[in-house]
Amino acid sequence: KAGVTQTPRYLIKTRGQQVTLSCSPISGHRSVSWYQQTPGQGLQFLFEYFSETQRNKGNFPGRFSGRQFSNSRSEMNVSTLELGDSALYLCASSLAVNYNEQFFGPGTRLTVL
Amino acid sequence: DAKTTQPPSMDCAEGRAANLPCNHSTISGNEYVYWYRQIHSQGPQYIIHGLKNNETNEMASLIITEDRKSSTLILPHATLRDTAVYYCIRRNTGKLIFGQGTTLQVKP
Numbered sequence: 001k002a003g004v005t006q007t008p009r010y011l012i013k014t015r016g017q018q019v020t021l022s023c024s025p026i027s028g029h030r031s032v033s034w035y036q037q038t039p040g041q042g043l044q045f046l047f048e049y050f051s052e053t054q055r056n057k058g059n060f061p062g063r064f065s066g067r068q069f070s071n072s073r074s075e076m077n078v079s080t081l082e083l084g085d086s087a088l089y090l091c092a093s094s095l096a097v098n099y100n101e102q103f104f105g106p107g108t109r110l111t112v113l
Numbered sequence: 114d115a116k117t118t119q120p121p122s123m124d125c126a127e128g129r130a131a132n133l134p135c136n137h138s139t140i141s142g143n144e145y146v147y148w149y150r151q152i153h154s155q156g157p158q159y160i161i162h163g164l165k166n167n168e169t170n171e172m173a174s175l176i177i178t179e180d181r182k183s184s185t186l187i188l189p190h191a192t193l194r195d196t197a198v199y200y201c202i203r204r205n206t207g208k209l210i211f212g213q214g215t216t217l218q219v220k221p
Contacts, residue, residue: 019131101162104156105155105156106155
């Protein structure tokens with residue numbers, strides 16, 4: 001079956017702009033998590049959604065937000081972009097929350113100029 | 114957040130077993146140990162997880178000490194394609210808390 005897909009794969013924005021990233025989970029998976037990966041901080045958890053509800057949230061400012069739709073697809077939004085937001089944004093899906101295996105997508109590479 | 118301690122890098126000869134250690138001395142009773150790996154520029158890939166007992170699947174074996182303070186991931190016959198960053202993760206909620214991982218270099 002198809003894996004986790006993320007769009008777009010690459011994105012270039014300028015400071016102050018906002019961006020929306022999209023994630024389509026594996027068919028049948030209802031939980032979607034988002035992570036940010038940077039060379040300095042490594043992989044950091046952003047948030048997790050299950051059944052359209054945010055279940056967990058990491059330590060990121062309010063500029064980072066997300067949502068999940070009834071078909072389990074998820075979007076994350078970053079407003080007022082800063083240079084430090086340049087990163088690889090990864091989405092992971094799983095059947096449910098907690099102990100299920102998470103399957104990661106290829107990521108969206110965001111560059112903020 | 115609870116992280117784990119791993120050596121920053123290791124080398125392994127192709128065809129030999131790769132043994133990657135992880136220290137999680139403050140792990141609590143309901144926390145699982147998960148292993149993921151990330152090959153350059155790809156999303157992390159699940160390898161294996163366990164709670165108390167040793168586990169084995171088609172990719173690897175996971176050995177957890179009796180006191181659960183440490184574990185070892187074993188790749189029985191490492192290939193060049195196993196070169197990656199390996200993350201040992203403690204997990205008791207839906208989120209994965211990644212440390213810096215171990216960069217495994219498999220050499221011919």
